[in-house]
Amino acid sequence: MKTTPDYKRIYTDLINEKYPEKKEEYLSMLPKENFSVLEVISFNQMLFSGCDQKAHxxxxxxxxxxxxxxxxxxxxxxxxxxxxxxLARHFNLSRNTVTRWKKLFLI
Incomplete structure (x- = not known):
């Protein structure tokens, strides 16, 4: 049995704790129950774009x-x-990682 994180609940809690003043703006982006990986990545970038470089x-x-x-x-x-x-720059990956993924999954 595979379980996936409840991203809606996680992000709702994060927004309520860290950004209560922007609650309406962010919560309007969470109407669906299941998130794709790309949606999770983009939402993380939006929420945590101002964090310090060491943590990043x-x-x-x-x-x-x-x-x-x-x-x-x-x-x-x-x-x-x-x-x-x-692609690597867009998703903060290394070019070698992208090349390795292409060799593993596309060729």
């Missing part, structure tokens, strides 16, 4: 992407006609 670097080193997430990111690359460098 630590969190970046400990990211995990499931096979589904990787395929969504590679599909995003095809859809937007990005090269590996543009």
């Amino acid at each position: 670097d630590f969190n970046q080193k400990h990211r995990f992407y499931s096979k589904q997430a990787i395929l969504e990111i590679l599909d995003y690359q095809k859809k937007h006609k990005y090269n590996n460098m543009q």
